[in-house]
């Protein structure tokens with residue numbers, strides 16, 4: 001067990017080194033969500049329940065987490081092509097640690113991005129409820145670990161074929177975002193869309209993030225958010241570790 | 249530090265076989281390899297592109313399981329004892345072991361940590377290797393900014409971090425300039441002498457196999473076709489002395505005279521004569537004087553050491569060119585590379 005912990009720490013700290021050294025890369029990676037924020041926010045109608053930004057920002061935060069973590073397999077794919085993945089497979093590092101260490105690392109850039117978004121919108125019509133934001137960050141961390149692990153599994157399954165990784169990642173990305181109600185509310189949508197939305201674990205993560213960012217603590221919504229994120233994390237780690245064990 | 253804990257051979261393979269199936273075609277990359285390598289041996293696998301060198305190393309380093317047969321490294325089975333094998337070995341693959349987004353020194357330290365070194369020991373060892381491989385100027389740069397040869401040296405350093413009992417190097421000298429090739433040879437020999445490690449490497453060059461390894465295993469189409477010392481392989485072949493003349497008549501006269509050289513093979517092509525003879529480089533002075541005295545002074549002289557191509561011709565009766573054209577060979581695209589490497 002302690003071998004697993006040591007190995008995981010080794011893998012995670014290696015993955016984090018480029019993040020500490022080039023923090024600007026973390027900012028560039030969130031250009032897309034920031035553009036959405038800049039373009040959509042002025043278009044949002046005033047809402048009865050409060051400022052539109054208050055509703056929209058948590059969605060953008062969840063979107064940033066999903067995008068960042070789902071791109072991360074590309075880094076592994078690069079290492080598969082260069083030979084450094086192979087080098088690690090021959091080292092005594094355990095296969096599960098090679099996956100888990102990488103997935104855990106996803107939390108760090110995600111938290112940096114959440115901090116940036118919150119800092120950017122707080123001067124505008126967005127009320128900062130710090131305790132809620134911190135708990136939401138925990139839920140999103142769990143979610144990022146799961147999505148990151150799935151992205152690594154996809155990279156391993158693609159065996160270094162870029163096109164396969166990007167086609168699948170892009171095909172899944174926007175339907176996931178839209179049915180989770182990130183950009184537009186899903187309420188009042190056709191029945192089939194509502195069903196898809198209910199089956200999408202990200203829906204619950206987004207709902208919980210919205211509630212917590214607003215400073216509200218509805219127990220059922222928060223717990224469902226935690227459960228949704230935990231399901232993604234568990235699924236990601238199981239699938240990811242399996243893929244890593246098969247890797248050669 | 250010496251490795252005294254294990255007795256018995258460092259590597260044993262029995263009927264080691266690996267097939268690949270892609271696009272409904274089966275490639276028999278390694279076929280029934282029976283091999284025994286003792287502790288502390290320095291062995292080179294010599295063979296053309298696609299011969300199965302990397303596949304053999306990938307099986308011995310636990311990266312891929314054999315299709316059939318068995319192999320053990322440092323006393324552990326490569327399938328059932330993967331973890332123990334990995335702890336005992338170092339592997340420098342054909343690609344780049346260091347991540348391109350990382351700093352060279354960080355990669356060395358993290359590799360040391362992966363092998364159970366303490367933080368301080370890993371740092372210390374990294375510093376030693378940076379010096380040994382002349383990486384001082386580049387070790388603290390991002391790996392992607394290193395030149396091909398610098399990256400290769402970093403890869404080699406990574407394989408040596410934990411002073412492995414068995415070290416595998418897949419074409420270690422690829423991309424190194426002549427000076428660094430010599431440095432690498434010295435480094436490997438020093439490691440071998442100091443730690444008693446067993447070293448297995450692959451190469452396309454008979455010269456390199458000779459300079460580095462006591463024992464050379466020649467492979468072709470997944471099979472071992474020779475297992476001997478480089479010196480014996482070379483002396484069996486002899487050097488090639490190529491003499492050019494002004495005319496075909498002169499060449500024919502010279503050939504007649506040269507055919508009296510003991511144990512030599514003489515071939516005439518138009519105005520040039522090829523003489524294949526042991527120790528040709530030392531004999532050539534006398535031969536030239538002889539021919540001049542006979543009134544047929546050569547206008548051009550070349551002496552060449554035997555190459556992989558010559559070994560092949562000798563062992564299989566066909567040259568690498570013919571090998572590459574045979575219909576059973578899948579690696580068509582590699583043929584151009586083989587020829588230029590062999591010519592080099």
Ligand SMILES: Nc1ncnc2c1ncn2[C@@H]1O[C@H](COP(=O)(O)OP(=O)(O)OP(=O)(O)O)[C@@H](O)[C@H]1O
Pocket residue numbers: 268269270275276277295296297298299300301302303304342578579582
């Ligand atoms: N993953 C794979 N899938 C299909 N075929 C493969 C695979 N790996 C190797 N082969 C085939 O197995 C044969 C042996 O390949 P291998 O890489 O072992 O050769 P090699 O001796 O290392 O050659 P080189 O000198 O070019 O490195 C080749 O025909 C190669 O195409």
Ligand SMILES: [Mg+2]
Pocket residue numbers: 301302303342418
């Ligand atoms: Mg190879």
